[in-house]
Amino acid sequence: MTNATHVVVIGGGQAGLAAGYHLRRLGLDFVILDAQAGAGGAWQYAWDSLHLFSPAAYSSLPGRPMPVQTGEVYPDAVHVVDYLTAYEGRYELPVQRPVRVKGVHRDGQLLRVETGSGAWLARAVISATGTWWRPFLPAVPGREVFRGRQLHTVEYRKPLDFAGQRVVVVGGGNSGAQIAADLAYDTELTWVTQRPPRFLADDIDGRALFDVATARRRALDEGSAETGGVASLGDIVAVPPVREARDAGLLKAQPMFTRLTAGGVEWADGTSAEADAVIWCTGFRPALSHLAPLGLRGARGHIPTIGTQAVDEPRLHLLGYGDWTGPASATLIGVGRPARGAARQIAELLAAEK
Known part of the structure; x- marks a missing residue:
């Protein structure tokens, strides 16, 4: 079975939901395909003691503030999952799950998104699969002999x-x-x-880090010298x-x-x-295997982008993978701005094709 829509968003975590919010505001037809069985993205798999770096007021997706968690300055992962679940419902975002995307292919003027339950033809695709699903393990000698x-x-x-x-x-x-x-x-x-x-200094949390990351991106866009951004702080x-x-x-x-x-x-x-x-605890790599059929991978496994838009495939946007797809775009508070930019660019692309 083949379905058709204006935009397919791949991934139903925080980045996919932020994209959905802005696509809905622009009146575009879209679907969000999420491989997970339930709402909440990677947060539903976090370790028990994990808390956000920022208070709830500074950890919100566009349009809906995160409620304060009783007794907690920094909300825990369960609270984040509850918030993302409520966010989906509040904006009636069209999330289909569990739907695993196998590959994205060019199909004439469209992009074809192949899944385990059929295909979608779209005029644009937003990839928002994050990194949690691709943990990195370094090649350290002896890993195969360790008995523990x-x-x-x-x-x-x-x-x-x-x-x-x-x-x-x-x-x-x-x-x-x-x-x-x-x-x-x-x-x-x-x-x-x-x-x-x-x-980092004890009084620095996610609020300050977001401001630093945003200032760094603005400076680079204006041609100023590299400031080091968040990495310069610790x-x-x-x-x-x-x-x-x-x-x-x-x-x-x-x-x-x-x-x-x-x-x-x-x-x-x-x-x-x-x-x-x-x-x-050695980090992650972008989960981009579904985009392999497009042949876009560049250095370090990244797809070259201008903002969120793929350089060699303007119908594709990448959202939420890190600073290379928007300042602090892998955070709750940071993903809203690049999500808005991606949605606006897609709206302009679709209008130009009419």
């Missing part, structure tokens, strides 16, 4: 699962610091990072649990080990640590 448990951020849930165990957490970003802080009290923790961890937001574990002396990072052994990890100088589990 290995898992990525996406598989971690709670410290009780590791109580009393020797756990190595790998990664100096926010996920690594937060999971290390989570485990610091009930496990024999070893936290390793590629470089000494850089904590790597780790000192959310309360991280700050408490750090101040208690429980977050002391070790340099990255050189290899895994059958029973643990080993450093270049021959020192070693035994481990029952290794948790790889």
Whole structure:
């Protein structure tokens, strides 16, 4: 069965919903195809203690403020899922799930979106699949011989699962610091990072980071010198649990080990640590395999874009993958602006084709 619409949005998480909001405001016909069984995007799979970096008032999608969570300054992941579920309903966004997109193909003047339950023909496509579904694991020697448990951020849930165990957490970003802080009290923790961890000032949260990212993009667009953006401030937001574990002396990072052994990890100088589990908090890559038929991939796996629009396929927009698709576009508060720009460009494209 083949369906037709003006725009297909691939992904029903925060970026896909923000796109849907602006497409609806412009009066365009569209559908949102989401591979997940329920609403909430990647937030429904987060570890139990995960909280936002920003208060609810600074964590909203366009059009509808996130309600304050009782007893919490920074809302937790369950609250975010509830908010995204309500957002879908409030704007009656046409989300179909679970629908897994297999590939996007050129079909004359249209794009054909192949799914496990039929095809869609569209005049434009917005890809908003994020990165959570493509965890990155570094090629560290010995991974295949380690007898303990290995898992990525996406598989971690709670410290009780590791109580009393020797756990190595790998990664100096926010996920690594937060999971290390989570485990610091009930496990024999070893936290390793590629470089000494850089904590942002304690009073900096997502509000300031969004402002910095936006100012950097504006400066680059105007031809000003590179300011470094958020990366110049540090790597780790000192959310309360991280700050408490750090101040208690429980977050002391070790340099990255050189290899895994059958029973643990080993450093270049021959020192070693035994481990029952290794948790790889080593980031993600854009989940773009569905766009492979278009042949657009460039350096580092990114598709070259101007704003959100693919350089070599103007009918395609990419939304929510990081700063290369809009300043802070992988955040709740940041995705609204590039979503609005993508929707407006698509409306202009469709009007020009009439």
